[in-house]
Amino acid sequence: MTFASPITDRWFEDYVPGAVHEFGSITVEEDEVIAFAKRYDPQDFHTNPVAAKDTIFGGLIASGWQTCGLMMRLYAEHYLTKCASLASPGVDELRWVRPVRPGDSLSVRVTIENAVASKSKPDRGVVTSFIEVLNHKAETVLSMRAINMIARRHPG
């Protein structure tokens, strides 16, 4: 499904519950996996290809937080409005379902679950999006529910 409006003119009203949007992809590079993990998630299965072989993953995997970052890159470039995104209060039920490995290519599928206009602030609404990150074998590697406050094109 495609949005009726380009990302530079996309507002609360354009997020229609039930719509499914798919976009991507982005490739996971080993150098980046290691560099990210050395700074943000220093555990052997993220930073050390040799030591990683002796873990339950049997080799290097990306930090779950890096997978979130790669998801966010695609989400910001293809889905989230560039003119009306106010803030995100947070995320629910974040799950790292399968390991992400160097060489994997990730894409994103978003299902709009809910879009509720604010009662107290008529210029905005809250959009709830169920996000799945898929690898190149179409396996889900990550899922979460994201909350975004989006400005309305036509304030109520």
Next chain:
Amino acid sequence: MTFASPITDRWFEDYVPGAVHEFGSITVEEDEVIAFAKRYDPQDFHTNPVAAKDTIFGGLIASGWQTCGLMMRLYAEHYLTKCASLASPGVDELRWVRPVRPGDSLSVRVTIENAVASKSKPDRGVVTSFIEVLNHKAETVLSMRAINMIARRHPG
């Protein structure tokens, strides 16, 4: 509170429900905020100090995912066992409570909520940790519940 065991010899049994552990800190650098966001969260209030002034944040703020990464750095260095961490299925109720800005110094407070031995796999248990990230003014900027599978020192 401090653990009875060092991080290199810390097992499921060492995570005692009710215990509160505090550690850190780490400083948020403007260059890193911008570099992280250009790759993982390209939105004006994360990447462009000038354009950020015209947003509801009034200036540059860190990507929420970078704040998660900085939390994870401290969590891996001070809290999570280096010998018995098997995997993390995910996180619940992740909330970005306040903006994180360049110059902020972040620390972490973890309250162990639950530690349940696995019934099906006697070599491990599941630890649930409530994590708060605090800035240098002792304000909460992020909270979440994290789930970790940890190997047992004495398998049941």
